[in-house]
Amino acid sequence: MSAPAPSLAASKIAGGVATDTRHDSAHKHVTGQAVYIDDMPEPSGTLHACLGLSTVAHGAIRSMDLSAVAAAPGVVWVMTGHDVPGENDISPTGRHDEPVLATDKVQFFGQPVFAVVAETREQARRATKLAKIVYDELPGVFDVWDLNPNKDKLVTPPLTLKRGDAKAAIKSAPKRLKGRMRVGGQDHFYLEGQIAMALPGEDRDVTVYSSTQHPSEVQHMVAHALGVPSHAVTVEIRRMGGGFGGKETQGNQFAAIAAIAAKRLGRAIKIRPDRDDDMTATGKRHDFVVDYEVGFDGDGNILGVDYVYAARCGFSSDLSGPVTDRALFHCDNAYFLPAVRAQSAPLYTNTVSNTAFRGFGGPQGMVGMERVIDEVAFATGLDPLEVRKRNFYDRDAGARSVTPYHQTVEDNVIHRVVSELEESASYARRRREIAAFNANSDVVKRGLALTPVKFGISFTATHFNQAGALVHVYTDGSVHLNHGGTEMGQGLYVKVAQVVAEEFQIDIDQVKITATTTGKVPNTSATAASSGSDLNGMAAQNAARQIKDRLCQFASEKWGLHKEQILFLPNRVRLGNQEIPFAELVRQAYMARVQLSAAGFYKTPKIHWDRDKGQGRPFYYFAYGAACAEVSIDTLTGEYMVERVDILHETGRSLNRAIDIGQVEGAFIQGMGWLTTEELVWDGKGRLRTHAPSTYKIPLASDRPKIFNVTLADWSEAAEPTVHKSKAVGEPPFMLGMAVLHALSDAVASVADHKLCPRLDAPATPERVLMAVERLRKLAAK
């Protein structure tokens, strides 16, 4: 059966840019036909691997007796770190501090020590329990609260940002205060856990299907662990069941083990940890302890801030360097800090190595800044929103526009975003109504907060800001699209397809979206840092334009036309006075031996960053938004309810507003979860006690704000020439969730007549809320 012919009379293509085109896989999601790695037909003889995890948090391995494991029913092979043919290392930044499997010592509870390969997954799981490993236990470091950022062990070099003399500014300020805040970590809780399936090939080859945001890195890591060139390893991923940063580096281990076992045994190997192993053995968002000292005046103007951002990094560096860097890059949020010093402390702990998670340290940096705003507001008696507005960066790159990393904010729209939201959410009226409500309600208190977000867009490692794409046009006019970005639900594939459809002026169903593979587009960057459509959209556009240029060249020669006489109209091409179907032009070009395939490329202009100096322009542009949240709390139990949230967010000239609103809503809820109910709890032995959804609580439908108004700014457009003037949307709205934390804080503050800063740490569980209420009541009674 042939596909329906595209309309040749349409005035607009179906599924071009700036349309609400649905997710390309939506119909497959709802029918269960979308294929995730665990759903792929397994090659005959496929074996299943399971990790054996350490049972102490820190210790030397004295002996390891795996004989009972090997003898268990169905077990084919038991692998240890000594079986790794190449280097037993998967550290993504080349620091050689993260083994595939630990050999002589373990550094966190749940560290993979061996892997069992068996006929069935169930047999492999059961066999792991039979290991007899004796450890010489060593003392462990679990929490960073009591560590010294200047003396204790770090996993990677720290960063300090400086502008002006913060210490002097604080000292000479009319008012000053200092404080400390705990900001919790977060498990990704992607619904599809980590998974890899490796198929051995000829020679040294192996193909790995890996649920990863970073196929190129998986390729390199697998090659490194196998001791083979990168060309021997092909990594493919059609879609992930969620990533959120948790599959940027954390898939490496599973892919490496599957590939090693596949090559060793000559059989296909699948490894899919259960949820508990996944949550125990893979990294999370870094939790931080933020120390701050701020100098300010009686009008709420911040004069100087000194920060230390101490992060629990776990036992290895992983991405902790760039994560803690990004925390510092956002220690200003949307505010001008006349003098600032911010120091990171990526601390070593005997816990799982923390990793990327949506926002990548940025959220923790901003939460620290917003706490400082809260402190200033309570100290001056001003409404926190007033303090926020007084400290915003200038419009139009005015005098107060330079960031702590010496980049000038050129595209600032936060004033407009906040004032429009303040108006549409009726902030002032509701502030009065809430005060009246609280005056007559002793148990239940309401709170309101409006918080801004300014988020820097680009990988801070400048070289990652490049992308490739591969576009083929077939002789029937249909198009095969491939690029280096991965699909984890965010709608990247459909957005890039929209860009290509727009370029060729063909309906989107003429563009086939294909699985990301290292064999088609090499040396790609992770789909991360909100950069997916910015980078890959541009690369795909570049590829399409190359082909289009060749088609134009061909047409102009064949029909003797000037380039201006050739117009790509919906599904057809105008050639002077005649119109022919796009497919017909393609067919004729093929007959004339025109190359109909192109590799596209893009690198972000303007950016540079000198980490040693702490200066540069790490970000191509900034994305902005704001949220206004109202909550009620029960001062007897700390339970709370999010009554209403209004959001105004800007995504430039959106490629797809439906997809972008989905990103904004989803990110907000995820950010709210991070700051409210999602609590990671380690016990005194360094064991994570919250390793499944029964104990780790992400938001439910019934945690949504009762009233939830989400708007994209219709006036927004990127200041830089991004793809169709759109702006990144993956991470920035995550931090809109801060409004809920601050609304809770506002409600707590009401028990002491808004005279004391609640210093509500995150996550603000009911327990934390109640304890903050108790603390304030006691202080107020003094």
Add this chain to the structure above:
Amino acid sequence: MPARSHLRFVLNGQDISLADVRPDETLLDFLRLSRRLVGTKEGCAEGDCGACTVLVGRLSKGRLVYEAVNACIRFLGSLDGTHVVTVEHLRGKDGALHPVQQAMVDWHGSQCGFCTPGFVMSLYALWMREPDPSVAQIEKALQGNLCRCTGYEPIVKAARAISSYGALEADFLAAERKTVTARLKKLADGVRVEIGKGKDRLIVPASVDDLAALLKKEPTATIVAGSTDVGLWVTKHMREIAPVVFIGGLEELRTVSVKAGLVTIGAGVSYSEAFGTLAKHIPAFGPLIDRIGGEQVRNMGTIGGNIANGSPIGDTPPPLIALGASLTLRIGGKRRTIPLEDFFIAYGKQDRQPGEFVESISVPVPAKGSFFHVHKITKRRDEDITAALGAFNVVVKGGTVQSARIAYGGMAATPKRAKKVEAALVGKPWSLATVEAALPAYEQDFAPISDMRASAEYRMLAAKNLLKRFHLETTGRKAPVTVTRFQEAVAI
């Protein structure tokens, strides 16, 4: 009659007969590994995320009812005589999307798509009961489904729009209802099912008498009703549970009756089945049941199992103890009835003899004029396990406390009465001063622990404050005494 040695049920459109079923085999593994029906996903293997949601249709008093369940913790052996419907069955014969699916597509209800089949099945189950659901009903129906991408807003919007995509009467399950009912009736042969050999056996008894006889012979068998707890013994702890006796299909145990001020609940009655009667006669149970597990767990889990497993954080024992409920246990032909509070001896230890099973629970309806309230505290409001739960049954006459039965969960190694607190209240005026004076008694009644759900300090403080809340609620005041999502319990 000789036992049948194979399991029979209907899977989507197909009759299934299986002679080879492991006693602890889950429905999810059967679907994915044996049948390659991979639309149903594994997200957590503990009944919390809902990615594995399927529908199970069963005959209840001759009527075919479909319920959303978690395939990950549902044992295959419990499905004899049922109709299992997976997402693959939803697509119409012409390939068109089902109204639930089309609504989800059009409202952008999926992003990564991994949770989506589970959401589709939960929404389908809701839609079958309520074609025009309220937001409260939708939220209740989705308590057992986690989505990490969308933030739920588009899913709720899709749920409200389903009926605009097609009429319930025209739905294919409605169309095949008659034939499926007939097929299931044919399968219900009233015969015991016994599969496997020696210890490695599963048994589906033919009747309660058959169950009693069986357990007397095999007192160490694991009794499985809803498998919302035992399922995790297998999927999480890899415990050996065989031989297994599945009692969920015994209709005799699935009865709820009200007589002379006593609600009697059979041991096989699920939370969902108990909801209607309990919420009507003892209103405080409605909102409590709404917050036990998600809809899938409530459709499987039983009050009998909640009691029999003796968890210190089970949600029904404290209110049942506060009400003075009694438990009927049976061994062979012998029955005994004991006060429920005496059943819980110590952590993990209950007053149940080998071979004995819980047959029913009898709950006195609180007398008119008495106050009966239940408050559950959790980190996340819904589908969360209790940090502390207080149940208060107090009679006040002429402003004086006549009697008080107060029980807590999460505060001790078992569900436990707060007897010193009760004593500090009885005979005193029902006033804030009395409440304040009673608070120190909590320290004598309880010494809670710190764990991942809450600290001991918080548990103690919140437990005390629940008594304050109860007092405020019963003394009439205008200002709200707690935060609320919806005013009433939600029936679907």
